[in-house]
Amino acid sequence: MDIGLPRERMVLKTLPFFGEEVREGRVALTPQGVRELAAKGHRVYVERGAGERAGFPDALYEAAGARLVSREEAFGRGEVVLKVSRPTLEEIALLRPEATLMGFLHLATAESGLIEAMAEKGLTAIGYELIGDGERRPVLKAMSEIAGRLAPQIAGRLLEAPLGPGILLSGLPGIPPADVVILGAGVLGRAAARAFLGAGASVYVLDKALSALEEAAKEAPGAVTALVTQSRLERYVAFADVLVGAVAVPGERTPVLLTRDLLSRMRPGSVLLDFAIDQGGIAETSRVGLYQEMGVTHFCLPNVPALAPRTASHALTVTLLPFLLEMEDDPLRVPALRQGAYLVLGQKGGHLE
Known part of the structure; x- marks a missing residue:
């Protein structure tokens, strides 16, 4: 198949602490990935500069067997186009009819x-x-792992003065650490x-499913786990220095658990990391x-x-x-890819019904 790999252009947001602006710098395939696909007979068209922000220069893609092309060719020549972020209307116009487009689409909030x-x-x-086998979604899992591991780095900076109240996540001997819910x-x-x-930090994990909390207790011994109830939400939100939104329903909008009334109970200068913003927040x-509202610093950066x-x-x-590598001449012949389909040749799948 002809596979297109365009350069991402999305500016995620201009954020203090993170440089003048945060751009989407990921690329769906590294040069090693291109080499594997080329060895299977696929032709990979890589837009010049596609991997620059991730540290993969054009020369590496060319050495791996890719053909370096313009933006229009990367979109227009691909029977399968591999993006990262959701496409714009302009990018959709560049695609050939009946092409297969892949990326983090989150069409429930498009x-x-x-x-x-x-x-x-x-x-x-x-x-x-949505790609995977039943409940197993390996691509999403990998990105979720990265986001979770970045959370203390982000929260620690937002708790620092002058934006935050000047709290050290770890505390010191005789001084309690930050409370993270x-x-x-x-x-x-x-x-x-x-x-x-x-x-x-002191960590508290809330969920509605006991099985999920059991997993959390195994993986993060030392964290306090609790089933979600309204009274618990009110109590835990009130003492949190950092509140992490990590709720997701695949293919659907995230349920709104934090009302304005609940947020009004948070400490001035506390931090909300809303990792569910991709699906509505x-x-x-x-x-x-990145902004302050109701005295709470909100970090709501997609991707x-x-x-x-x-x-x-x-x-x-x-x-x-x-x-x-399984798809040969049809991505939908692979069950895991078929599970991720929002549209099939323009017809809405179950994720959009």
Whole structure:
């Protein structure tokens, strides 16, 4: 097949502490991944500069067997186009009719007109966040692990003065550490719990499923685990220095668990890391960006693994490549890829019904 690998252009947000702006720097395939696909007879068209922000220069792609092309060719020549972020309307216009588009699509929260444009062009749209076998979603799992491990680094900086109240996550002898409350004991929540414990914080993990809490207790011994109830939410939110939103329902909008009334109980200068913003956000006050509202610093950056683009690009390739190597001349012949389909030749699948 002809496979297109375009360069990502999305500016995720201009954020203090993280440089003038945060751009999507991940790429879906490293040069090693391109080499594997080329060895199977696939032709890979890589847009010039596609891997630069992740540390993969064009020369490495060319040596791996890729053909370096323009932006228009990367989109237009690909029977399968591998993106990272959700496409824009302009990018959809560059795709050939009935192409297969893959990426972190999160179409449950897509802007008006995007799904219609994809359907009109007869595209097959496969979301990395849904690829897998039943409940196993290896691509999403890898990105969730990265986001969870980044959480203490982000929270620690946001607790620093002048933006934050000047709290050290680990505390000191005789001085208690920061209290971190994590809502959601899935992959991201458990990774965050391990990382915050490693940073010396006091960690509390809440979830509605006892089985998930049992996993959290095994993976993050030392964390306090509790089933979610309204009274517990009110109590835990009130003492949290850091509140982590790690709730996700694959293919659906994230339920809003944090009302304005709940957030008003948080300490002034406390931090909300809303990792569910890709799917709409966990709080009534969540919107994309870094800002303070109701005295709480909100960190609501979609695609947090973009802060570690090289590691994340390697992880994308490692988890995605086995499925790509199975597809031969039709991605939908691979059950794991078929599970991730939002659209098939323009027709809505179960994830959009």
